[in-house]
Amino acid sequence: MASGIRLEKLRKSFGATEVIKGIDMEIEPGEFVVLVGPSGCGKSTLLNLIAGLETATGGAIRIGGKLVNDVPPRDRDIAMVFQSYALYPTKTVRDNITFGMQTRRIPKDNQQAALEEFSQLLQIDHLLDRKPGQLSGGQRQRVAMGRALVRKPEVFLFDEPLSNLDAKLRISMRTEIKKLHQRLGKTIVYVTHDQIEAMTLATRIAVMDNGHIRQFAPPADIYENPVDLFVAGFMGSPPMNMLPGVLCRNGAALAVQPKGTGLRFPLPRPLADRVTLQDGDQVVLGLRPESIFAAETELPGENRFVFEEAVEVVEPTGPDTMIVFDIGGTEMIARVRPEDARPEGTRFRFEVDMTKAKLFTPDTGQAM
Incomplete structure (x- = not known):
């Protein structure tokens, strides 16, 4: 069962600089929401607030109806996939994927079952004994996704996961992520600067600018009926x-x-x-x-x-x-x-x- 996310008047300041400026947002269970916007608009900060990697200055974050402002990341029932993959270079693919389960003392039979299920799903079951240095960029990204998936969280958070891949690989990985969402039905919040990724993956897109959400709507509405000049000029390649x-x-x-x-x-x-x-x-x-x-x-x-x-x-x-x-x-x-x-x-x-x-x-x- 997927969990929804509700943000209520959410704010975040770094010193005197306010980066997130009173955002209200409701993400339904099982939605694939993509955050887009120019550099510095606050999209990665917003994702980090949901993850618990940053502490909100004001407002509320609810996951599955539960207030999580003071809940540490490990207890929020979320898993995050980073742009940098963040794999342990000295560990094998197998150990990278199961490391989190080992630290939580999950029985070995359960670890093995999860490893087999998701390594086959991601087509990396033949790579389990290799180390990250022996993998391509796309394979490393699959390992990072496998590490997140074995936790079986209610919410997945992706922070520009494909930006380090070449154009052809981005397209194939984009398709894999969409298939993954269709199969698992979990809630996904995904940050990208790539409009094509946003349009093809999202059930709804949040266009951000200067700490605000300008428009939050399905991709077709964002493209066909932009609410203002900023959204009209930002979404589309070439733009309107x-x-x-x-x-x-x-x-x-x-x-x-x-x-x-x-x-x-x-x-x-x-x-x-x-x-x-x-x-x-x-x-x-x-x-x-x-x-x-x-x-x-x-x-x-x-x-x-x-x-x-x-x-x-x-x-x-x-x-x-x-x-x-x-x-x-x-x-x-x-x-x-x-x-x-x-x-x-x-x-x-x-x-x-x-x-x-x-x-x-x-x-x-x-x-x-």
Whole structure:
């Protein structure tokens, strides 16, 4: 049975510097929650507070309904996997995995059963007599995970566990971790700076900034409906295009005119109906790169807008090609099919799916 985690007005200060600033958060039993955000936003500190490696300055931490602020890490029914693996270099894989059970005086039969179960699950049963120095990075990470798994805790905490691996290995280990969660059903809190990891692993993502949680929602909601400019700009690779402009009303119709241009991006009716600003008010139009593509017809369809701009940079990525261009001094990126790409300096006819457009207020940054 997995345990949930509840954080209530949680704070953490180092001297005069407040790093965690009154976070309220409820993680359901069995959830896979990923903490993301820029360096220094507080995500690793928040994980360490849950683990008991740091002491909260204020607020409450509850695991499985139990207040654990003053409970030592070993008694919180959690297991942690670190970025550095933290394996004993002189011990074999077998001893690294069972060391915690040995210190807790778990019967040897139970130790052996747990070792066999999880070494087979992680496909490291043929490595049990090797030492960490004889293992690859991916194998060491599996050993670190095995050491955590044999404890059979209610909560797993992962602190950037894949950041030391090469790109190909990260992808395969990401899949293994997801399979592990699906099989065990335990609560996982996972810190990463990799947005792809966050999007593919999480049941919910917490986007952190400066000690606060900006948005806590399922991956699709975070990506499709960011609550503010920070989340919109942080999540996505490449990030959402942010185009400053002014509102233009024509009866019930509403458009955004980017500064310094004669272009008018028409807003779809559901979005226009939510706008309470006046004609001429400043806004920021948000467009994901994949909602800007090569125009296929002379006349755009409903909720489509077609315009031409010069190609400044072409960036092939394999399945897609990124085209960098300029609108009124703002750099924009479109994601197009490789066969639609054009050389730098040529005019390109773009089409925008305006149903994917987002609108933000420039002063508060909040989504409309």
